[in-house]
Amino acid sequence: MKFAALARSAALVTAVALLPATTAGLARVEGNAGPEFAKLFAVYQRVKASYVEPVEDDVLINGAISGMLAALDPHSAYLDGSDLQRLETMIDGNYSGLGLSVVGEDGAVKVISPFRGSPADNAGIKAGDYITHIDGELIYGLELDEAVAKMRGQAGTSIQLTVFRPGREEPFDVGVTRGVIELEPVTWELQDGNIGHIMVNEFSRDVGSDVFAAWKDLQSQATGRLNGLVLDLRSNPGGSLDEAVALSDLFLTKGQIVSQRGRARGESITYDAETVFRGDIAENLPIVVLIDAGSASASEIVAGALQDHRRAIVMGERSFGKGSVQSLLPLGRDAALKLTTARYFTPSGHSVQEGGIKPDIKVPQLSDPDLASRMKYTMRESDLRGHLINELGIKDEDLENDTRTDPRFQLTAEELETQGIEDFQLHYAVETLRRTNSSAVASRTK
Numbered sequence: 001m002k003f004a005a006l007a008r009s010a011a012l013v014t015a016v017a018l019l020p021a022t023t024a025g026l027a028r029v030e031g032n033a034g035p036e037f038a039k040l041f042a043v044y045q046r047v048k049a050s051y052v053e054p055v056e057d058d059v060l061i062n063g064a065i066s067g068m069l070a071a072l073d074p075h076s077a078y079l080d081g082s083d084l085q086r087l088e089t090m091i092d093g094n095y096s097g098l099g100l101s102v103v104g105e106d107g108a109v110k111v112i113s114p115f116r117g118s119p120a121d122n123a124g125i126k127a128g129d130y131i132t133h134i135d136g137e138l139i140y141g142l143e144l145d146e147a148v149a150k151m152r153g154q155a156g157t158s159i160q161l162t163v164f165r166p167g168r169e170e171p172f173d174v175g176v177t178r179g180v181i182e183l184e185p186v187t188w189e190l191q192d193g194n195i196g197h198i199m200v201n202e203f204s205r206d207v208g209s210d211v212f213a214a215w216k217d218l219q220s221q222a223t224g225r226l227n228g229l230v231l232d233l234r235s236n237p238g239g240s241l242d243e244a245v246a247l248s249d250l251f252l253t254k255g256q257i258v259s260q261r262g263r264a265r266g267e268s269i270t271y272d273a274e275t276v277f278r279g280d281i282a283e284n285l286p287i288v289v290l291i292d293a294g295s296a297s298a299s300e301i302v303a304g305a306l307q308d309h310r311r312a313i314v315m316g317e318r319s320f321g322k323g324s325v326q327s328l329l330p331l332g333r334d335a336a337l338k339l340t341t342a343r344y345f346t347p348s349g350h351s352v353q354e355g356g357i358k359p360d361i362k363v364p365q366l367s368d369p370d371l372a373s374r375m376k377y378t379m380r381e382s383d384l385r386g387h388l389i390n391e392l393g394i395k396d397e398d399l400e401n402d403t404r405t406d407p408r409f410q411l412t413a414e415e416l417e418t419q420g421i422e423d424f425q426l427h428y429a430v431e432t433l434r435r436t437n438s439s440a441v442a443s444r445t446k
Helices: 003-009 023-027 031-050 057-070 082-092 144-151 207-221 241-249 298-308 371-375 396-403 413-418 424-434
Strands: 016-018 077-080 094-097 100-105 108-114 130-134 158-164 172-177 179-182 186-191 195-200 228-232 256-262 269-272 287-291 313-316 324-330 335-345
Touching: 031 057, 057 077, 100 144, 130 144, 186 207, 195 207, 195 424, 207 241, 228 424, 241 256, 241 298, 256 298, 287 298, 287 424, 298 313, 313 424
Parallel strands: 016 324, 195 228, 228 287, 287 313
Antiparallel strands: 077 335, 094 179, 100 108, 108 130, 130 158, 158 172, 186 195, 256 269, 256 335, 324 335
């Protein structure tokens, strides 16, 4: 793999911003850390001399580095070999496999979200599912990279996943046929009533330009002018910080889009409107942004910017709550350090860390027959062991409010199916826009 090419393209918000790694900076160690380094070296010597089997130096050193970073937060990591290749494929959005965004949780593989339209999505895998076995083999306790490698494979080959879904009494098996995951970062369709629906599935290269092209195509399809736009960021785990800024800038004409604040020099940065695209491409058009618990990081930047500037109404469910920035620091040609170096904030100064983006209108996905049971076990950033604490503080009662039942949303999945409604959140957003006039809050800017 050409690491230089990767480094040039990896400004990710999961989020990753590139920082120079200087030899002097890496070599500088505080004097009072000496005794702790002596302890580390003593352990290394004991293991080398007394472990039941010979151990290679690279195994011990890589293990020490991984353990050090794991003690910080869930997103800092040492990347080499296959780990670094996984990052490259995530940036390129082209690989053979299932199409899942997963996280390791206490030795288990937990699904953050399936990519929309992927083999895993088509097979019915849902956010919050635990994958316990692959082809009958228990994967609990494996390193996440090992488990992911087992799920990947040649397109057209089949795999059987054993899934535990919180709320169900028994695990169940799901057969999935691997495919070439050429993620379409942006898809779109014209809804009845000249309502545009643009789905942003992940923030890879050129997403801002792709959304602009989608907008132009929707305009050409419409009979007359478009009457509203749904910007769908559900189950979008994030990606490029630059593309999150570019997408926001399509609909904003002034003010701040996002800021990041860190401890190191150069880590406190402000991103403003009118720096990527000029003007608002949908001026005076009402916009609804859809989010859910799988909307993370870059998705939260866009939703927060449009919400704070009152350019869109945010609907759906509280987002994942990942408000930290990871910097990719090259360590030679074939390794890198992914290190949390900053927090990011919406234009109003709100940190999404832990609490996420709270929708203006909470709309449950009533068309999901497992909604009630899955909501009890929905995973967000605040559930990850070792996550950063929101320095502004999030009150427990604010998160508990999300569980209260809204009397407007009482239909069951079966009742919606008889009405031909397969996606209730999208249906509700489109219906809202059909009833919205040009003076509504979703079409105003400050």
